[in-house]
Amino acid sequence: MTWFPLPFGxxxxxxGFFAARDxxxxxPGAPAEVNEHVVPQAIDAFVPFxxxxxxxxxxxFVAAALLFGVVEFGSxxxxxxxxxxxxxxxxxxxxxxxxxxxxPVTGYDEWFPDPSGGYATMPFDMGALSPPWYPPLLGVxxxxxxxxxxxxxxxxxxxxxxxPPSPRSAWLLSLPLAFLLVxxxxxxxxxxxxxxxxxxxxxxxxxSALELMVxxxxxxxxxxxxxxxxxxxxxxxxxxxxxxxxxxxxxxLYLLMLPLMALNNLMMYSNEQSxxxxxxxxxxxxxxxxxxxxxxxxxxxxxxxxxRRGRTRTTxxxxx
Numbered sequence: 001m002t003w004f005p006l007p008f009g010x011x012x013x014x015x016g017f018f019a020a021r022d023x024x025x026x027x028p029g030a031p032a033e034v035n036e037h038v039v040p041q042a043i044d045a046f047v048p049f050x051x052x053x054x055x056x057x058x059x060x061f062v063a064a065a066l067l068f069g070v071v072e073f074g075s076x077x078x079x080x081x082x083x084x085x086x087x088x089x090x091x092x093x094x095x096x097x098x099x100x101x102x103x104p105v106t107g108y109d110e111w112f113p114d115p116s117g118g119y120a121t122m123p124f125d126m127g128a129l130s131p132p133w134y135p136p137l138l139g140v141x142x143x144x145x146x147x148x149x150x151x152x153x154x155x156x157x158x159x160x161x162x163x164p165p166s167p168r169s170a171w172l173l174s175l176p177l178a179f180l181l182v183x184x185x186x187x188x189x190x191x192x193x194x195x196x197x198x199x200x201x202x203x204x205x206x207x208s209a210l211e212l213m214v215x216x217x218x219x220x221x222x223x224x225x226x227x228x229x230x231x232x233x234x235x236x237x238x239x240x241x242x243x244x245x246x247x248x249x250x251x252x253l254y255l256l257m258l259p260l261m262a263l264n265n266l267m268m269y270s271n272e273q274s275x276x277x278x279x280x281x282x283x284x285x286x287x288x289x290x291x292x293x294x295x296x297x298x299x300x301x302x303x304x305x306x307x308r309r310g311r312t313r314t315t316x317x318x319x320x
Contacts, residue, residue: 034123064088087303096145105126177227191206
């Protein structure tokens, strides 16, 4: 598990290098789709961009290998190994589409200073300039990297970790749902306070903002409810390797949702022009963003506390 990201990362960098070299040779003669005046800038900036992007992708795979190594060789308990594997493997596999998008060829989509004082977009169609073999080959490499990592997860699950029934630890997995409800309640209360004094003509903006908030909570509700259900299972029956692995996966999904919710929360009234914002209580942003920050810290602490518990079971059926 530890070293799997390294060969795939090396292949991604090598393939990206040859694809970028091919594009670099054809770039000076490529037709400009728009903004012909920044063509020289786009050509000159391509090589530094490729170097930085390949370094970034290489650093990602090296960091992944190091983190997997910390989990595999630093875990003193099977429970911490399985939880950490689920968490990191979910992050690693989810990052594969991001790596695909951030490739050094079609990912070259910079903005260049315009003489008018603004910025001009990329003059070339980098998708058309990309070698026909590069996107599918990169996709195959990243799919293979994901499959290889998932294959190691099966081996980790077979380590047969078990967390005995623990009522005192089970409540930790209910925290995501509790924080989510507090976040929604704070937004709803602030909205009601504003509606009590704001003119009715401004409510249309507030209605749109609340829809965005509810939508974000709905997406975050999926991992939060899943974690709460696993907490109920842990309270009564304990948790086996498969359950612990899924706790790590859903923890990552929940943590990924929190910054998206925070960003959406800050932007809910950013372009508001109806005057509704003036009637919102001053504590709204501080309380709601603070709740999301506390939720992230609490869930990370819960994962660490759960990882410190457990033992290895040698006989009997796995409870989860």
